[in-house]
Amino acid sequence: MIALKKRLLKPVLAVLAMNTILFSCQTPVKDQPGSKNPGDSVATKKDWWKEAVVYQVYPRSFKDANGDGIGDLKGIISKLDYIKSLGVDVVWLNPIYSSPNDDNGYDISDYRNIMKEFGTMEDFDSLITGMHKRNIKLMMDLVVNHSSDEHEWFKQSRSSRNSPYRNYYHWWNAERGKPPYRYSLFDINHDAWKYDSQTNAYYLHYFSRKQPDLNWENPQVRKEVFDIMKFWADKGIDGFRLDAFQFVAKDTTFPEFPKGFEKNFVKYYAMGPHLHDYLQEMNREILSRYDVMSVAEGAGNSFKDAHDLVDSNRKELNMAYAFDGVDIAKSNGYSLLHFKEVFSRWDSAFQNNGWLSIFLANHDQARLVSRFGNDGPAYRELSSKMLTTFLMTMRGTPYYYNGDELGMMNPGFTKIEEYRDMPTLNEYRHLKNTGGNLKKFLKEIRFSCRDNGRTPFQWDSSTNAGFSTGTPWIGVNPDYKTVNAEAQEKDSNSCLNYFRKTVRLRKDNPAFIYGRYTLLDKDNPNVYAYTREKGPRKFLVLLNFTGKPATVNTGFDLSKAVMILGNYAKPSDGIMLHPYEALVYQIK
Numbered sequence: 001m002i003a004l005k006k007r008l009l010k011p012v013l014a015v016l017a018m019n020t021i022l023f024s025c026q027t028p029v030k031d032q033p034g035s036k037n038p039g040d041s042v043a044t045k046k047d048w049w050k051e052a053v054v055y056q057v058y059p060r061s062f063k064d065a066n067g068d069g070i071g072d073l074k075g076i077i078s079k080l081d082y083i084k085s086l087g088v089d090v091v092w093l094n095p096i097y098s099s100p101n102d103d104n105g106y107d108i109s110d111y112r113n114i115m116k117e118f119g120t121m122e123d124f125d126s127l128i129t130g131m132h133k134r135n136i137k138l139m140m141d142l143v144v145n146h147s148s149d150e151h152e153w154f155k156q157s158r159s160s161r162n163s164p165y166r167n168y169y170h171w172w173n174a175e176r177g178k179p180p181y182r183y184s185l186f187d188i189n190h191d192a193w194k195y196d197s198q199t200n201a202y203y204l205h206y207f208s209r210k211q212p213d214l215n216w217e218n219p220q221v222r223k224e225v226f227d228i229m230k231f232w233a234d235k236g237i238d239g240f241r242l243d244a245f246q247f248v249a250k251d252t253t254f255p256e257f258p259k260g261f262e263k264n265f266v267k268y269y270a271m272g273p274h275l276h277d278y279l280q281e282m283n284r285e286i287l288s289r290y291d292v293m294s295v296a297e298g299a300g301n302s303f304k305d306a307h308d309l310v311d312s313n314r315k316e317l318n319m320a321y322a323f324d325g326v327d328i329a330k331s332n333g334y335s336l337l338h339f340k341e342v343f344s345r346w347d348s349a350f351q352n353n354g355w356l357s358i359f360l361a362n363h364d365q366a367r368l369v370s371r372f373g374n375d376g377p378a379y380r381e382l383s384s385k386m387l388t389t390f391l392m393t394m395r396g397t398p399y400y401y402n403g404d405e406l407g408m409m410n411p412g413f414t415k416i417e418e419y420r421d422m423p424t425l426n427e428y429r430h431l432k433n434t435g436g437n438l439k440k441f442l443k444e445i446r447f448s449c450r451d452n453g454r455t456p457f458q459w460d461s462s463t464n465a466g467f468s469t470g471t472p473w474i475g476v477n478p479d480y481k482t483v484n485a486e487a488q489e490k491d492s493n494s495c496l497n498y499f500r501k502t503v504r505l506r507k508d509n510p511a512f513i514y515g516r517y518t519l520l521d522k523d524n525p526n527v528y529a530y531t532r533e534k535g536p537r538k539f540l541v542l543l544n545f546t547g548k549p550a551t552v553n554t555g556f557d558l559s560k561a562v563m564i565l566g567n568y569a570k571p572s573d574g575i576m577l578h579p580y581e582a583l584v585y586q587i588k
């Protein structure tokens with residue numbers, strides 16, 4: 001194992017590592033008559049959502065237009081030209097609906113309204129018009145495993161056992177005794193059942209107490225959700241990201257789970273009964289009627305689960321995303337051999353049938369370069385560019401998180417007061433109450449907490465990085481004077497301009513989207529080497545994942561190859577790579 005990072009920190013909130021790889025299945029395109037190239041046989045049917053690069057905007061931290069310290073829709077509108085300049089096709093926007101913000105918008109109190117802090121429905125209409133004018137599509141978060149406890153449905157539901165909304169949620173009457181234990185990811189005591197004295201019953205919440213789980217067995221609930229989807233699809237949105245969707249289907253007899261299930265949340269909670277029926281119904285009612293892409297967070301427990309979600313013959317989703325890749329990075333480093341094995345395995349499972357997504361960071365993770373690269377001054381830029389090269393040259397739809405194009409890194413918070421993330425604060429309180437090791441915890445979250453990826457976007461070197469004229473809801477990374485978009489615009493070698501180049505490279509060369517992937521020099525613990533090949537076009541990608549020179553043996557005669565991308569002004573010979581070097585060759 002190469003210690004890519006030497007910090008001896010253990011990522012705490014395994015719960016937050018809910019990220020994934022996705023897929024969808026389409027009929028493979030057969031070899032063209034006369035084609036002799038094996039690369040053709042693995043090409044899949046073309047679809048816009050396979051060719052898209054998705055850029056994730058975290059609205060709370062992107063750009064604040066009204067000076068209240070919180071990012072908003074008008075702020076995003078003011079930056080649409082910037083987004084366009086990246087060359088990306090789709091923006092995935094985290095939830096912008098009305099919410100009391102227990103979990104930054106993942107607790108929705110009105111699915112048809114905009115969160116006050118973010119603006120109005122008029123702002124939303126301008127946003128989507130502005131995006132479509134620039135040929136950018138909009139994917140919205142659909143958070144329907146749970147609502148907010150402040151949603152009207154829940155208020156009604158908890159008011160009486162006879163409420164017509166009672167069955168919108170999961171209730172367990174107290175006279176039956178305590179319900180079988182369920183683990184809550186976000187609860188201070190990790191207990192997913194909360195007693196409610198109003199009706200002397202417990203309600204279920206896999207996430208926080210303010211996020212009660214909806215009862216998908218109730219056809220009325222499904223109808224409500226489809227109506228909500230219709231509302232937004234009619235507004236012209238281009239996609240749905242189904243939050244925590246693998247957990248919607250539950251065994252509502254609530255049997256006891258075998259001991260130790262808490263640590264295996266996905267195994268025991270994901271892909272419950274009727275999940276595929278629900279998705280097929282959703283597809284029939286909504287997804288098939290609009291030109292929208294669909295992606296589920298979570299891909300179940302196996303490739304079979306994943307394929308079942310996205311096999312086009314089953315008419316469910318386009319893609320799902322699994323967490324195997326993103327979960328690899330640990331505070332004390334990770335093994336590149338493991339990394340290669342995971343990504344190669346997922347690629348081979350979907351090379352002929354289905355589709356996957358590629359990502360290494362999002363709003364539930366600390367920063368890409370701090371987790372998978374090296375955020376020390378010598379290598380922050382190089383390793384960030386190397387990781388970008390990886391994401392843009394693999395099969396699958398890339399999901400790229402805002403700020404990573406600048407090589408933004410973890411802010412290095414040292415005090416609990418600097419954090420905002422509800423589960424992190426709950427865990428801290430829990431440890432405090434139970435005499436846990438708070439110092440160790442603070443060290444751990446400095447590496448792993450998702451707040452690390454939520455600090456304000458660094459636009460320029462002015463106050464608050466140009467994010468807000470008010471006091472930002474979460475601290476700005478002190479490095480913003482040097483790491484910011486304005487400075488990087490002016491530098492042709494910046495991370496930002498490198499990101500643009502890699503997006504262009506991908507778009508110009510379908511081999512990076514549909515082409516065959518072949519892993520080379522498999523047992524090399526330092527360098528990730530692979531080819532992508534489609535028809536007569538073949539590319540070689542070399543990535544040094546370490547801060548030391550490293551050799552690679554691909555067997556190619558590079559004198560016949562043309563280097564088309566690299567992150568060093570003076571590239572190596574492609575055999576002994578510079579630290580964190582990325583090289584892409586076209587093989588003649």
Ligand code: NOJ
Nearest residue numbers: 018103106207243244364
């Ligand atoms: C997954 C989301 O990505 C995360 O941010 C949220 O806290 C949970 N789902 C609960 O909705």
